[in-house]
Amino acid sequence: NAGVTQTPKFQVLKTGQSMTLQCAQDMNHNSMYWYRQDPGMGLRLIYYSASEGTTDKGEVPNGYNVSRLNKREFSLRLESAAPSQTSVYFCASSDLRTGTELFFGSGTQLSVL
Amino acid sequence: GENVEQHPSTLSVQEGDSAVIKCTYSDSASNYFPWYKQELGKGPQLIIDIRSNVGEKKDQRIAVTLNKTAKHFSLHITETQPEDSAVYFCAAGPNFGNEKLTFGTGTRLTIIP
Numbered sequence A: 001n002a003g004v005t006q007t008p009k010f011q012v013l014k015t016g017q018s019m020t021l022q023c024a025q026d027m028n029h030n031s032m033y034w035y036r037q038d039p040g041m042g043l044r045l046i047y048y049s050a051s052e053g054t055t056d057k058g059e060v061p062n063g064y065n066v067s068r069l070n071k072r073e074f075s076l077r078l079e080s081a082a083p084s085q086t087s088v089y090f091c092a093s094s095d096l097r098t099g100t101e102l103f104f105g106s107g108t109q110l111s112v113l
Numbered sequence B: 001g002e003n004v005e006q007h008p009s010t011l012s013v014q015e016g017d018s019a020v021i022k023c024t025y026s027d028s029a030s031n032y033f034p035w036y037k038q039e040l041g042k043g044p045q046l047i048i049d050i051r052s053n054v055g056e057k058k059d060q061r062i063a064v065t066l067n068k069t070a071k072h073f074s075l076h077i078t079e080t081q082p083e084d085s086a087v088y089f090c091a092a093g094p095n096f097g098n099e100k101l102t103f104g105t106g107t108r109l110t111i112i113p
Helices: none
Strands: A004-007 A010-013 A019-025 A031-037 A043-049 A064-068 A074-078 A087-094 A108-112 B004-007 B010-014 B019-025 B032-038 B045-051 B056-059 B062-067 B072-077 B086-092 B107-112
Touching: A004 A087, A010 A019, A019 A031, A019 A087, A031 A064, A031 A074, A043 A064, A043 A074, A074 A087, B004 B086, B010 B019, B019 B086, B019 B107, B032 B062, B045 B056, B045 B062, B072 B086
Parallel strands: A010 A108, B010 B107
Antiparallel strands: A004 A019, A019 A074, A031 A043, A031 A087, A064 A074, A087 A108, B004 B019, B019 B072, B032 B045, B032 B086, B056 B062, B062 B072, B086 B107
């Protein structure tokens, strides 16, 4: 099992460009999450999907959109990238039926110039 | 909302010595306190967690203590080894619902051989 797979690993964008970060999990988890990690600020939740067909805002949703494509896949879209969105992005999944542990992908390092 | 403070931000200890990382939280309704370890270039991974019905939990060289009255909890690593070098995050939240989990700002632990 690969766990949680994120693509791409690195990306450089110019201000105003758009892109989609992809995430897929093979653990049959119901819940999926997108976090951003900034120096000195820990992990902050952008959006989450408690189950297939639902999405909700987290702490810092502005400038982002998400799509829960199916049970396995949860994508994060930046419609018009801004320098403030330079960050490391992590996708995670969990299954509250079996526990509260979050399983994280290896991250996407995004730079917006 | 919940506010989690984590100290210190960096910690260096000699191999074989003990390391302690401390976190405080603000919301008395929080009942779940996980610790995540993030190695270089990887996503965070759960190493231990504790719920409010216990005061201490151990797993080999790792232990977590919780003081609900004072609203603080700590991670203790004994007999440190080079592979313990990583960034450690504490978090606090309700028993269920990872979307409500609030993370600390992280501690970079370096083990000196």
